[in-house]
Amino acid sequence: QPVLTQSSSASASLGSSVKLTCTLSSGHSSYIIAWHQQQPGKAPRYMMKVEGSGSYNKGSGVPDRFSGSSSGADRYLTISNLQSEDEADYYCETWDSNTHRVVFGGGTKLTVL
């Protein structure tokens, strides 16, 4: 089944941009993934799904500052004009149609400086 690899941490300054990466394991580079945000002490929130083509669809109420993209086995979440409330853990997730199981990446802890 696929493995999703994320950096454990990232940081960027208030008002700047940051690009988080989720890398699919070999043989799974065409998979669709979803990004989820988890602010401290809160439940996860669905942000968007990103396809291998680079097409992405955001969840309801997700600000325009958030966008998705793709390159090969990498799926990206870009946050522009960083705000303090963007400080959170970000997880990528995918469904494996072969094993019928869901896989999560280890999560990236984003710090807004």
Add this chain to the structure above:
Amino acid sequence: EVQLVESGGDLVQPGRSLRLSCTASGFTFGDYALSWVRQAPGKGLEWVGFIRSKTYGGRTDYAASVIGRFTISRDDSESIAYLQMNSLKTEDTAVYYCSREGLLWFGAKYHYYMDVWGKGTTVTVSS
């Protein structure tokens, strides 16, 4: 408003059982698959299991760590999904979330993705 509300979390002793509920509102519950996901203290998200809609047979799948101990079911007439947890272990201590699964079809293939989350319920397994 689309909403999922988990309930039933508690402090239980190892070896005992517990049933969690996930009550849905704001959408046609029977049209969707549901997943249960857990998060141990200070850890990442771990998928627990999944139940398809009746349209797709209502079939369930589980993570290896819970197979044979946990069972997911659903009552579409009440818009509730359940997670029955038996033979609980201390490592099952976590916040348990339910999530709705969106479904994408492309050609003959399909893909599920979590598009709505509940706020979670806490399960503590300790003697």
